Amino acid sequence: MTMLQNPSVKYRPFPTVPLDNRQWPSRVIDKAPRWLSTDMRDGNQSLIDPMDAVKKNRFFDTLVKVGLKEIEVGFPAAGATEFDFIQNLVRAGRIPDDVMVQVLTQSREDLIRRSFESLEGAKQAIVHVYNAVSPAWRDIVFRMTKAEVREIAVAGAKVIRDEAGKRPGTDWHFEYSPETFSTAELDFSIECCEAVMQVLQPTPERPIILNLPATVEAATANIYADQIEYFCRNLPNRDSAVISLHTHNDRGTGVAAAELGLMAGADRIEGCLFGNGERTGNCCLVTMALNMYTQGVDPGLDFSDIDAVIETVEYCNQIPVHQRHPYGGELVFTAFSGSHQDAIKKGFEAHEQQNDELWRVPYLPIDPADLGRNYEAVIRVNSQSGKGGFAWVLEQDKGLKLPKRMQPHFSKAVQRMADETGRELNAADIWQAFRHEYHLSRPQHFQLVEYEEARAADGTRIFSGKVSVKGEERSVSGRGNGLISSVIATLRDSFDLALEVNDYSEHALNKGSDARAAAYVECVTPNGDTVWGVGIDEDVATASVRAILSAANGALDLQP
Numbered sequence: 036m037t038m039l040q041n042p043s044v045k046y047r048p049f050p051t052v053p054l055d056n057r058q059w060p061s062r063v064i065d066k067a068p069r070w071l072s073t074d075m076r077d078g079n080q081s082l083i084d085p086m087d088a089v090k091k092n093r094f095f096d097t098l099v100k101v102g103l104k105e106i107e108v109g110f111p112a113a114g115a116t117e118f119d120f121i122q123n124l125v126r127a128g129r130i131p132d133d134v135m136v137q138v139l140t141q142s143r144e145d146l147i148r149r150s151f152e153s154l155e156g157a158k159q160a161i162v163h164v165y166n167a168v169s170p171a172w173r174d175i176v177f178r179m180t181k182a183e184v185r186e187i188a189v190a191g192a193k194v195i196r197d198e199a200g201k202r203p204g205t206d207w208h209f210e211y212s213p214e215t216f217s218t219a220e221l222d223f224s225i226e227c228c229e230a231v232m233q234v235l236q237p238t239p240e241r242p243i244i245l246n247l248p249a250t251v252e253a254a255t256a257n258i259y260a261d262q263i264e265y266f267c268r269n270l271p272n273r274d275s276a277v278i279s280l281h282t283h284n285d286r287g288t289g290v291a292a293a294e295l296g297l298m299a300g301a302d303r304i305e306g307c308l309f310g311n312g313e314r315t316g317n318c319c320l321v322t323m324a325l326n327m328y329t330q331g332v333d334p335g336l337d338f339s340d341i342d343a344v345i346e347t348v349e350y351c352n353q354i355p356v357h358q359r360h361p362y363g364g365e366l367v368f369t370a371f372s373g374s375h376q377d378a379i380k381k382g383f384e385a386h387e388q389q390n391d392e393l394w395r396v397p398y399l400p401i402d403p404a405d406l407g408r409n410y411e412a413v414i415r416v417n418s419q420s421g422k423g424g425f426a427w428v429l430e431q432d433k434g435l436k437l438p439k440r441m442q443p444h445f446s447k448a449v450q451r452m453a454d455e456t457g458r459e460l461n462a463a464d465i466w467q468a469f470r471h472e473y474h475l476s477r478p479q480h481f482q483l484v485e486y487e488e489a490r491a492a493d494g495t496r497i498f499s500g501k502v503s504v505k506g507e508e509r510s511v512s513g514r515g516n517g518l519i520s521s522v523i524a525t526l527r528d529s530f531d532l533a534l535e536v537n538d539y540s541e542h543a544l545n546k547g548s549d550a551r552a553a554a555y556v557e558c559v560t561p562n563g564d565t566v567w568g569v570g571i572d573e574d575v576a577t578a579s580v581r582a583i584l585s586a587a588n589g590a591l592d593l594q595p
């Protein structure tokens with residue numbers, strides 16, 4: 036019998052970083068970094084069908100609208116689609132003065148020259164060169180020594196320097212990425228970056244961007260932060276470099292790594308909207324920016340119409356944004372479960388009453404309105420829901436504010452419907468259950484056949500009307516607060532139904548129908564059962580009579 040070997044023997048733990056007295060764990064993010072969107076490059080190169088010019092133009096405009104000031108628009112040496120798009124973007128004058136476009140190229144002479152050509156005429160631009168530096172790439176991809184790999188970077192830097200020198204009309208900036216930084220020896224990455232700096236001679240006034248990628252995320256986010264702090268401490272002329280981070284999400288912690296890396300000393304973040312990018316994607320710029328926002332730090336990016344951003348991203352990438360994607364997903368502000376709904380509803384009520392603007396609504400880390408979302412989908416109802424859930428839906432949809440004591444009563448009807456249908460109940464379902472339960476729609480035993488409300492000279496309400504049951508009609512009338520007891524007396528004297536009122540409330544309505552008032556009454560039947568009634572009408576008096584008749588109908592339903 037052969038023993039199956041545990042597949043984990045193929046892997047080794049990631050080595051820790053020799054960093055004494057690390058500072059990043061006690062730092063906080065208190066200002067926005069420089070952001071670069073690589074949607075149109077890293078994002079684009081990972082798509083099944085890369086974007087055409089129409090899609091790229093739309094994406095570019097959205098990024099500008101969101102507030103991105105640095106945008107990697109492509110890999111011009113990849114082919115005509117990329118090259119022509121970039122050249123047209125420049126020539127058409129579509130790049131705002133405060134936006135810098137960036138292009139990526141391998142550290143190969145022909146490709147670098149082609150990249151410069153694509154930017155001919157740009158006011159300002161960043162040329163980004165990369166070569167992988169880690170052992171696996173050195174051994175397997177390049178089959179080169181460390182010195183030879185460093186020389187790829189140096190040779191590329193020289194071509195960049197010369198090409199820029201030939202094109203003085205553009206304000207050139209440079210970025211160098213020791214690709215696979217996070218899986219390389221830290222001192223070798225520093226050696227390559229230092230060698231590139233020696234060629235390009237950056238200064239604090241005109242720094243080089245050194246971008247430190249977790250090309251494939253291979254360790255926990257704290258290890259990446261250690262690597263960034265180590266790099267920042269040991270890079271000569273640190274003040275002549277902008278330290279940029281480019282994380283991927285292979286272990287699911289691309290955003291966390293970028294956040295901790297920022298705490299460890301970085302200045303700039305590269306990523307994609309909703310985390311598109313190679314394999315599991317890049318750091319999600321939406322998540323990272325809005326994480327900052329929820330800490331009271333202005334990220335400098337505007338997601339106040341997040342649905343418009345999603346529409347562009349989904350159209351251009353042809354990949355849906357996941358329903359549970361942080362901040363943007365369709366379900367991320369929705370609670371189906373009872374205890375969540377209860378807390379959210381109470382949170383909104385408390386929020387309306389508080390005097391400051393602090394956001395403290397339980398289960399909602401951000402105000403959906405800040406992202407252009409409304410509160411309607413915050414609570415949705417299914418068999419996991421509680422009374423707070425459908426009360427919220429009725430309030431949002433119809434303006435009805437069910438008394439707290441009444442909610443458990445209606446809850447049974449909703450729960451029955453949810454269990455019977457086995458699906459989510461929408462606002463129309465809940466309204467139907469409500470109308471059915473309180474005799475608002477189906478033929479009733481008791482009906483109000485004539486009614487009129489007037490005001491006496493002193494302002495007191497005067498009500499008169501007729502009630503019928505099974506063809507028998509009786510007059511009801513009353514004034515002011517005496518109205519309810521006169522209807523109760525009519526029910527007792529004319530129809531032999533002796534109800535006692537236990538609880539009564541009413542409120543004005545401002546949405547949901549032409550009606551302007553709702554009344555709720557809790558009655559006790561001669562058998563000791565509790566019945567609830569609801570009345571909705573143009574005036575409060577008629578609504579309250581209807582509420583009692585609704586309870587009377589409920590009482591007749593209970594009779595054997």
Ligand SMILES: CC(=O)SCCNC(=O)CCNC(=O)[C@H](O)C(C)(C)COP(=O)(O)OP(=O)(O)OC[C@H]1O[C@@H](n2cnc3c(N)ncnc32)[C@H](O)[C@@H]1OP(=O)(O)O
Pocket residue numbers: 077080110112113114139140141142143146165166167176177187214250313
């Ligand atoms: C981590 C990242 O996302 S990096 C960005 C990757 N993005 C892209 O590759 C998208 C655009 N790329 C392309 O369209 C194509 O790769 C092109 C047109 C640029 C080049 O295509 P090709 O000339 O066929 O080369 P290819 O990309 O296969 O690269 C292979 C060669 O380049 C070398 N190479 C790879 N990366 C680099 C680099 N950064 N610097 C220098 N040489 C490199 C390889 O060692 C290999 O050399 P060899 O042929 O001597 O073995």
Ligand SMILES: CC(C)C(=O)C(=O)O
Pocket residue numbers: 077139165212214215246248249250251281283
């Ligand atoms: C080119 C670099 C920045 C890259 O995309 C990566 O390493 O993932």
